[in-house]
Amino acid sequence: MIEVRGLRKRFGAVEALAGIDLHVPAGTLFGLLGPDGAGKTTTLRCLAGVLAPDGGQVRVAGQDPVSPGARRRLGYVTQPPGLYGDLTVQENIVFFGRVYGLEPGVLRERIREVLDFTGLGPFAGRLADHLSGGMRQKLALACALVHEPDVLLLDEPTTGVDPLARRDFWTLLDRLRARGVAAVVSTPYQDEARRCDRLAFLWRGRLLAEGAPEEVRQLAPPGVLRLTGAPLAALRQVAAGCPSVRVAYADARGVTALGDDPERMRIEIEEGLGRAGLSAAVAPATAVLEDALIALTVAGEGA
Numbered sequence: 350m351i352e353v354r355g356l357r358k359r360f361g362a363v364e365a366l367a368g369i370d371l372h373v374p375a376g377t378l379f380g381l382l383g384p385d386g387a388g389k390t391t392t393l394r395c396l397a398g399v400l401a402p403d404g405g406q407v408r409v410a411g412q413d414p415v416s417p418g419a420r421r422r423l424g425y426v427t428q429p430p431g432l433y434g435d436l437t438v439q440e441n442i443v444f445f446g447r448v449y450g451l452e453p454g455v456l457r458e459r460i461r462e463v464l465d466f467t468g469l470g471p472f473a474g475r476l477a478d479h480l481s482g483g484m485r486q487k488l489a490l491a492c493a494l495v496h497e498p499d500v501l502l503l504d505e506p507t508t509g510v511d512p513l514a515r516r517d518f519w520t521l522l523d524r525l526r527a528r529g530v531a532a533v534v535s536t537p538y539q540d541e542a543r544r545c546d547r548l549a550f551l552w553r554g555r556l557l558a559e560g561a562p563e564e565v566r567q568l569a570p571p572g573v574l575r576l577t578g579a580p581l582a583a584l585r586q587v588a589a590g591c592p593s594v595r596v597a598y599a600d601a602r603g604v605t606a607l608g609d610d611p612e613r614m615r616i617e618i619e620e621g622l623g624r625a626g627l628s629a630a631v632a633p634a635t636a637v638l639e640d641a642l643i644a645l646t647v648a649g650e651g652a
């Protein structure tokens with residue numbers, strides 16, 4: 350459904366995309382990951398045909414994304430979502446339906462269907478500005494689905510949405526996948542990344558990894574140690590200063606140290622903690638997706 354070869358885009362001195370290849374078959378949830386400025390939005394804009402690439406080839410359903418044929422098959426949820434706050438839920442959907450030139454009878458049927466699908470039926474008369482964050486995102490999805498696209502592009506569709514509403518939203522994406530829709534979705538959330546069939550990890554406009562979530566997770570280095578104790582900043586500093594540690598980062602799990610030789614890492618970290626007068630439990634851990642992404646970023650920086 351989506352084929353991208355050697356996609357390049359430059360903004361002045363910034364190389365936003367430095368030659369990206371993507372392949373997204375029908376019925377696939379494809380996750381775009383990467384830190385701020387990695388090139389996720391630029392990729393989605395090129396796929397949507399709203400931004401002209403400087404080089405490479407993009408095909409959506411076999412066509413150039415700017416062609417009318419491709420546009421009819423594409424739905425795009427932008428970030429922030431392009432909704433009219435002073436129009437009701439239903440009026441927003443009607444607006445998008447008319448943009449796509451749906452006949453009144455078809456539009457009526459489609460409105461009923463997308464309201465049903467997203468569960469927004471009871472809120473059809475509510476102003477978009479008066480919706481919760483999760484409901485606004487569902488409305489953005491409803492608007493993007495009104496013309497029954499088989500390719501869906503979503504730019505961080507659940508950012509700032511509470512965890513329950515995020516789960517709800519992803520249930521809708523699962524149902525679209527089951528109907529054969531190809532969806533490319535950028536997300537900052539690891540739990541959402543794990544729900545995708547395939548992932549691409551972008552960093553400074555380059556594709557550092559691509560594969561099923563489990564394949565990407567396995568790109569983590571063999572040494573993964575988690576330190577639990579306090580204060581986290583001091584523990585991280587000790588771990589990061591050890592020669593065998595490639596990178597150390599702190600999050601809700603504590604401090605994670607990544608490297609190639611877990612035994613050497615453990616010895617060096619425990620010695621470092623002793624010298625600093627700190628105490629922490631240092632235990633080997635199973636890598637999570639984030640460990641792989643952080644190790645890839647550090648390797649990218651050194652490249």
Ligand SMILES: Nc1ncnc2c1ncn2[C@@H]1O[C@H](COP(=O)(O)OP(=O)(O)OP(=O)(O)O)[C@@H](O)[C@H]1O
Pocket residue numbers: 360363364365383384385386387388389390391392
């Ligand atoms: N219209 C523009 N003009 C100039 N620079 C741009 C423009 N759009 C994007 N960039 C730059 O291109 C790079 C990639 O930006 P992009 O928005 O695609 O990243 P992103 O991964 O979506 O990050 P974020 O999550 O912060 O939106 C960044 O360095 C950004 O500053």
